[in-house]
Amino acid sequence: MAVLTPQHEDFPRWYQDVLTKAKLAETGPARGTMVIRPNGYAIWERMQAEVDGRIKAAGAQNAYFPLLIPMDFFEREAEHIEGFSPELAVVTHGGGKELTEPLAIRPTSEAVFGEYMSKWIDSYRDLPLLLNQWSNVVRWELRPRIFLRTTEFLWQEGHTAHVTESDARQYARGILHDVYQDFMCNVLAMPVIVGRKTVKERFAGAANTMTCEGVMRDGKALQMATSHELGQRFSRAFNISYSNAEGSTELAWTTSWGASTRMLGGLIMGHGDDYGLVLPPVLAPIQVVVVVVKDGDGEVTRAATSLVESLTNLGVRARLDANVASGFGWRATEWDLQGVPIRVELGPRDLAENSALLYRRDTRDKTTVHLDTAVEDARRLIDRIQTDMFTSATARRDAFITDCTTLEEARDAAQTGLARLPWAAIGPSGEGKLATGGLTVRCLHRSDGSLPETDDDSGALAYVARAY
């Protein structure tokens, strides 16, 4: 077990070790970019499928907008350009010639969606217009870290337009809760903290940003997805207007929302341990691997193959490992690294005793089961592990949270976890002081967990933490 640097020794190094040893991703040739290897990409494909299904259930349709956006598009919304201009990658040459107008590679697509929404929306009957796209974006990163902050990353970005402010608000919140929070809790098994961002932490150009914050195993926070109410700022900048039932022209209310490959970083650091990745079964590309420990005349492999077939027929994503030319210990280490939730281990002795070993990756517990019930036992264990991982992640999260009353207490507590205290005890000035110590207010919510309606909700609690 000297494969990975232990987490308690050097967490960032452990993270880098997992990326490398589990062959998830590595640094790309251009500064800050990454290559997502098949092991990492298979997890991303599962994330995409689960998030995409929820987005479609929320009524949004997928589309695709161009990568290259004329620079002047960004300049139409003042806060937006101010926020993104330091991060832009700019194309100045195309087809061997200097361009008369430089093009930005999209860092986000509010501007270009806005331009087309304006063309497509005529009357209130065209609203709501609910669009989403899966794409790459580029934001120049000074301190890149794979999955967490990369110059190029993959994401989905939703953009919607509505008749009323309250409809837009309701939709942005629906995405936050029914798409992101639901996905993170029920698929990623991550008990994210859901809240409203402070004015300082808001998306450039938003009227309100809401977030799902994950808690990593080192006590740091990670913003996992955000949903924004954009008010009428982009509607004004791009003239997204509609004629109402009375025939007069009104500006639409818009939203945008996104989740990215950064979730892969959150998944690794939220669940991973000193043996590697730990994948929640609902997400895992491979849920059960049936491992032939060793074999003589092929009888064990036949029995293992039959187990895989039975599992597959039950809808379980199962895989056979009959690679007996490699030692069992080496293969077990590999499957641990990959975080496969369940291992069914079968050798000649097990077969003779009509039994198998059932191993669960999250707790690393082994139990002997009857071979006849191994399939059903594994299937049931899938649900059990999913629930248990959420429960233990919740316990870890809660153990990292310290309730405080003053800024000073919060500053201390946030050195090793999250401090929770009344937003009134911080305020914009306290937020500035925290920033000098590398701390940020991750989000605000009321004591009952609900979202504050305004920036200065007197009942709001703030979470202060170091963050990725």
Place this chain on the structure above:
Amino acid sequence: MAVLTPQHEDFPRWYQDVLTKAKLAETGPARGTMVIRPNGYAIWERMQAEVDGRIKAAGAQNAYFPLLIPMDFFEREAEHIEGFSPELAVVTHGGGKELTEPLAIRPTSEAVFGEYMSKWIDSYRDLPLLLNQWSNVVRWELRPRIFLRTTEFLWQEGHTAHVTESDARQYARGILHDVYQDFMCNVLAMPVIVGRKTVKERFAGAANTMTCEGVMRDGKALQMATSHELGQRFSRAFNISYSNAEGSTELAWTTSWGASTRMLGGLIMGHGDDYGLVLPPVLAPIQVVVVVVKDGDGEVTRAATSLVESLTNLGVRARLDANVASGFGWRATEWDLQGVPIRVELGPRDLAENSALLYRRDTRDKTTVHLDTAVEDARRLIDRIQTDMFTSATARRDAFITDCTTLEEARDAAQTGLARLPWAAIGPSGEGKLATGGLTVRCLHRSDGSLPETDDDSGALAYVARAY
């Protein structure tokens, strides 16, 4: 039916009309780019799912490589840079500063895959390495046309490395036949002509390019997908080497292959008619729309809803149109435009007579069926339409092909269709003459349809045509 310009009047205008009226795509803000609207993107998602499944069945794994590639990567393979340099989009500024080394936006990714394959491959045991990615690419286009030639397009690009030339060849051919040809024939219902490209038409840097060529309804050809043997050129340029069983170092043999959003253009022009898109049922995002013609007390809508539920339960992608506030004629025109293969039309009179109208988009035939069997009739019609569309597309294709013996005959025949003649009657010099008349050799195959093994196969037949 004055919605679209008729095909016989002005085919390019008909194409543009379909894109606009069916809301498939439109021009993006930067020159040559496109916005793919939800109606177009839904078809692309179906194409992706079908192609991706076949790629995975061929053993390749998905990964993701960076958008931005250092310029010097391209320069390592002489033919490759010569072919792509005029089409590159170049990023010269990032994060507000001029870059010390400019970055190209990928026009294709042989170079960056090559760089990492070289790192990942150590011994023959690491081979074959079979990778694929779904991504956007940028190639500066001087005469852009939506879906057919755009500055940015979406595609998949596969990149593989093998121990032997014959293994690489077999794999590249397997992709050509089992992924592309199979998908095009059995999903798109397009009887593509499969062959080898001439040296002139080869991919920049390839040792052999193989292609699936579609025949459009105006008699022009469209390259729908290509698969390349790259020999050892990229292995040499990027040092993709392995140690063999004896321990000595050998260069790997590589392949690459791709299919893009251009297939959407092929689908539209291969099957579309004066009423709009005509979608083959296996591909169609909506296979059956159940249309409430009109309704009084909601009884017709209830019956239609029940039909949609029964169809959905059978695995049919069915949709209800109970939008009786809009006239039936207008809605029927819309569904025709969208190319939905089957319409079940139900009104109060049909319901009283326990019947429904079954409309098939490909032939525009209507038949009256019993309401009790309407679901089963529609389900059976799906298979029937798929087969019939392939049959009629094959007949159209064959009617466009003229067998010729001389270059002059071929030049005449190719004004309105495809000329087929011995490659020996053209040769590289004849190919140059054809080019001056806007004609190209689309591909070569033997008289039995098989692929020529060499560039100068004496039994090779050539297809000469105008092409998109």
